[in-house]
Every structure is written in C-alpha cells, then in structure tokens.
Amino acid sequence: MKSVLEYKDYHLFMQDYYDERKRLGAFSWREFCKSAGFTSPNFLKLVCMGQSKLSKVKARAVAQAMKLVDYEEDYFCELVTFCNAEKDSVKKDALLEMQKIALEHKVRVVDGEAFQYYESWKYPVLRELVPMMPGATARDIAEECKEHVSAEEVHDILSFLVKAGFLKKDGEKVYSQTEQTVIGSKEALPIAIRSMHREMANMAVRAVDRYSPNERFFTGVTLSVNQEASNRIVEEINACCKKVLSIANEYKDLDQVCRINFQFFPVTEKIKEVRHA
Incomplete structure (x- = not known):
C-alpha cells in the first residue's frame, strides 16, 4: 500500500x-x-x-x-x-x-505551494503585474502596488512563482504567465482559499475610502431566497466570473491589475416554518 x-x-x-x-x-x-x-x-x-x-x-x-x-x-x-x-x-x-x-x-506535498500562493494578495497580484513590466526592477514593481510590498518581498515572490511554475522567465527581468493553476487536495485547498478571501475582503473595506467612486465600483443588494434560488444565484455568479475573465482576455494592451470580489452570504438563520397570518 x-x-x-x-x-x-x-x-x-x-x-x-x-x-x-x-x-x-x-x-x-x-x-x-x-x-x-x-x-x-x-x-x-x-x-x-x-x-x-x-x-x-x-x-x-x-x-x-x-x-x-x-x-x-x-x-x-x-x-x-x-x-x-x-x-x-x-x-x-x-x-x-x-x-x-x-x-x-x-x-512532494503540493498543498504547501497552494498555501504559499494564497497566503497573501502579493502572489496573485504580482503574477498578473510582472508580465506587464518587462525589464522592471523589484523596486519598480513594488512601487506600482497600492498595498505595501517591499522590493525584497517582490524578489522572493518572483523566485517562488517561477519555481512553482506560475511564471516563466523569458529573459533578464522579463516574465510571462504559464497556464499553470494552483493544485491542492480537496481537504487543504479550501483552507488556503479562505485565507485569501479574508485578506481580499479586508482590502475591499480599505478601498471604500481609499479610492474615489470613479476608481472603484461597489454595489450590493439584500434579498430573500430559498435553496433553489440560492443555487441558481451561485451558478450565475460563477458564470459572471468566467465572462469577466473572457472580457479581460480579449485585450492585449493591459496596464493595471484589479480585483473583483463577489460576496453572497446569509445574514439571518433559515426560517424553519413559514407563519401565515
């Protein structure tokens, strides 16, 4: 065995x-x-x-x-x-x-790479940002990030992304993305992703006051659902995510990294019995 x-x-x-x-x-x-x-x-x-x-x-x-x-x-x-x-x-x-x-x-335990990739916003953001800045120094890259990251951190993160197969080094200070995705076990990956969701949600809170309305878009609704409606809404959000990615992929002259958060969560307990007047 x-x-x-x-x-x-x-x-x-x-x-x-x-x-x-x-x-x-x-x-x-x-x-x-x-x-x-x-x-x-x-x-x-x-x-x-x-x-x-x-x-x-x-x-x-x-x-x-x-x-x-x-x-x-x-x-x-x-x-x-x-x-x-x-x-x-x-x-x-x-x-x-x-x-x-x-x-x-x-x-080899691949879950360690999943944890490291998702432990900070810096990994996915730099993976998107660095290919748009060929020839840039680690300090140049750090200065383009809205949240603080040091040049030393940028250097270490780039080394990890290349070693783990998420970026490919095409030349001196020139990188491109690979098709590599983060793979982990069904037991471990959700833990890593929850950590990323918490961090990105905190960044979204700071963005409310940090950026003017023309730099960011926030919206939300409060609604009543049953289980069938809830399932359909989740499917719709997943489909929207795929559509957003396909729109971004239509363009080659990219010049900024952004983050979209979809949050759909309960704010009450389920009503066990509907009471009629």
Whole structure:
C-alpha cells in the first residue's frame, strides 16, 4: 500500500491498512483494536466509517499498532490533528508540519505551494503585474502596488512563482504567465482559499475610502431566497466570473491589475416554518 506520507485523510489510511492486512491473511477489527489498546472490538471500524474520531492521545497508539515508526508516526499524528481540527489555523499548522515531514523524506506535498500562493494578495497580484513590466526592477514593481510590498518581498515572490511554475522567465527581468493553476487536495485547498478571501475582503473595506467612486465600483443588494434560488444565484455568479475573465482576455494592451470580489452570504438563520397570518 502507499506510504502514509501520501495521505491527507487518516480514515482512508487506516481503512487501506486494514484491507491490506486482511488481504494478506487473517485479520479482524477486534485484533486491530486490541493491538491499539481499545476494549471496544469495533471502535476503529467506526473511526474508518467516519462515525467516530480518533483522539490525539490515542493517535500514537494506533500508529504504533500499524507499525509506523519515527517520522511516519509523527506524520500520522499530525494527520489526525489536521482531519479533526475545526479551526483553519490549526488545520494549516498541522498540514504545514505534514509538508515539512514529507519534504524531509523526499515526498512532494503540493498543498504547501497552494498555501504559499494564497497566503497573501502579493502572489496573485504580482503574477498578473510582472508580465506587464518587462525589464522592471523589484523596486519598480513594488512601487506600482497600492498595498505595501517591499522590493525584497517582490524578489522572493518572483523566485517562488517561477519555481512553482506560475511564471516563466523569458529573459533578464522579463516574465510571462504559464497556464499553470494552483493544485491542492480537496481537504487543504479550501483552507488556503479562505485565507485569501479574508485578506481580499479586508482590502475591499480599505478601498471604500481609499479610492474615489470613479476608481472603484461597489454595489450590493439584500434579498430573500430559498435553496433553489440560492443555487441558481451561485451558478450565475460563477458564470459572471468566467465572462469577466473572457472580457479581460480579449485585450492585449493591459496596464493595471484589479480585483473583483463577489460576496453572497446569509445574514439571518433559515426560517424553519413559514407563519401565515
């Protein structure tokens, strides 16, 4: 079976471990539980089915029962923390620790690149800006940004974007975009994107007073919906995003980087029962 370092869900790893042991010979959930120190003969089966959680305290005992040693055991314990955590900050810390362990043992974890790309507005903005400024120095690029970024940061970010495949270096201080997109696991990427949404939303708040009305466009509506209407609105917003990108791609003489935020979120609880007068 695959190395534990290739997993992002401890439930799947434990299930694969059980299936592999079962395939090789007689093995039962009772035996698995007993070897990990559980009195319940079906507890680990319930964990694998997602009906119960493996505690942080018991994670190491289960890792040892599966004969994980050294860095594999540490990775599994971080994996349990990652899957069980409810706070994004805890999930991110666990995933970055998993990435560190994996990189030290020559296993590439692409989610680390997703986190780095989305951890700051600077990465996507510079990816758009730099191709429009051939020959520009890092200081020149930094001075064109509305939000503060240092020349040293620009240099480091460009190095990352090239190394990760988001920009291509065509010559001295000349860059072009690649078709590379940010790829991450279904467990990790939403955490990274939520971080970017928070940062971009804060920038939008500052933009209300920073720019005159002819430099920015803000609008919004408050409306009542049901689930079907909500689903259709989300589809319409997604279609609008694609249309906006297609319009921008029609032009070659680009001279500025902008950001569009669409926010559609509840401001009340769902009414469980409609009351009629």
